[in-house]
Amino acid sequence: MSGSLLVDNIGELVTNGVGEGPLGIRRDAAVLVEDGRVAWVGAAAYAPAADRRVDAGGAAVLPGFVDSHAHLVFAGDRAAEFAARMAGQPYTGGGIRTTVGATRAASDDELRATVLRLRGEALRQGTTTMEIKSGYGLTVADEARSLRIAAEFGTETTFLGAHVVPAEYADRPDDYVGLVCGPMLAAAAPHAKWIDVFCERGAFDVDHARAILACGQAAGLGVRLHANQLGPGPGVQLGVELGAASVDHCTHLSDADVDALADAHTTTVATLLPGAEFSTRSPYPDARRLLDAGVTVALATDCNPGSSYTSSMPFCIALAVREMRMTPAEAVRAATAGGARALRRDDVGVLTPGARADLVVLDAPSHLHLAYRPGVPLIRKVLLNGVPQ
Numbered sequence: 001m002s003g004s005l006l007v008d009n010i011g012e013l014v015t016n017g018v019g020e021g022p023l024g025i026r027r028d029a030a031v032l033v034e035d036g037r038v039a040w041v042g043a044a045a046y047a048p049a050a051d052r053r054v055d056a057g058g059a060a061v062l063p064g065f066v067d068s069h070a071h072l073v074f075a076g077d078r079a080a081e082f083a084a085r086m087a088g089q090p091y092t093g094g095g096i097r098t099t100v101g102a103t104r105a106a107s108d109d110e111l112r113a114t115v116l117r118l119r120g121e122a123l124r125q126g127t128t129t130m131e132i133k134s135g136y137g138l139t140v141a142d143e144a145r146s147l148r149i150a151a152e153f154g155t156e157t158t159f160l161g162a163h164v165v166p167a168e169y170a171d172r173p174d175d176y177v178g179l180v181c182g183p184m185l186a187a188a189a190p191h192a193k194w195i196d197v198f199c200e201r202g203a204f205d206v207d208h209a210r211a212i213l214a215c216g217q218a219a220g221l222g223v224r225l226h227a228n229q230l231g232p233g234p235g236v237q238l239g240v241e242l243g244a245a246s247v248d249h250c251t252h253l254s255d256a257d258v259d260a261l262a263d264a265h266t267t268t269v270a271t272l273l274p275g276a277e278f279s280t281r282s283p284y285p286d287a288r289r290l291l292d293a294g295v296t297v298a299l300a301t302d303c304n305p306g307s308s309y310t311s312s313m314p315f316c317i318a319l320a321v322r323e324m325r326m327t328p329a330e331a332v333r334a335a336t337a338g339g340a341r342a343l344r345r346d347d348v349g350v351l352t353p354g355a356r357a358d359l360v361v362l363d364a365p366s367h368l369h370l371a372y373r374p375g376v377p378l379i380r381k382v383l384l385n386g387v388p389q
């Protein structure tokens, strides 16, 4: 859509740039959008003329949420596993293989329909940038097609061939790592921006993770990894050492892990996924400890059929505030600018001139309501690339 668009009568504008407090808040503001970008931000009284106008009605406007961790390419669901867990069975990650079987058996159109459904669900809840991982194919052909389908929905695509060792390689994990680093990476890399490994007991140990991530880097992919979710381990420090954009979960951290993430030379973001702790009834990560140490924190959904089947960033914000002792401002920042940092993006997660015009109009006067009114549909309108959805 061409022409300019003015979003005005904004009671509270979260810019994540210059303004009041950590969210860079401006009151009684307006945003001018041209060619899908933010062209101007300022006081509504001084807003320039535009071809079209969106009246925010005095409500809060935020950058669209940046969900930097989601597993959307799969088939089937695991509602029965969830029910069993809620009846007392522990989460081990073993159920991933159930989804692998269903995903391999699904057609391309079935997989595409699932991504479309979940991406639409997320968009209606304010998510304008969403990372999408493979990881339920675990054959050369199934990982390649998972990423081909993911790439139809955006550029933030992640090769997660090292999700678990598939059953057919259970007694020869070294051979599976060879497959991931060789033909699987070669087939996946043209459709992927990132490489990820589930570095955890029962999945991939630190030597395998290091080898796989190094191969991915050599193929031009950026590094991110699942680390320290189910117990303490070397994943977080491996991520920092390799210059990963993000280490995700960070539920079980040592002082040395926190120090590594807080180091002034570290560019690695700690991405917290409270939907996983909610859905596995597990202790939440200690967000306060990370924030107080000066670590950059992102919030993401971990949307997947096993351990966190939510696509809702507002839900994750509410959990972060209630269960992880983040302030509402910290949680909103982590869900927007934090997610952008985790994807090494400076054009999203902010509403400053030059940024992509991805923004959310709330059905509320303040960002506080995202945590204050949990479970309530507060997203009134979403602009994606300047286009009302």
Ligand SMILES: [Zn+2]
Pocket (backbone or CB within 6 Å): 069, 071, 226, 302, 304
């Ligand atoms: Zn995950």
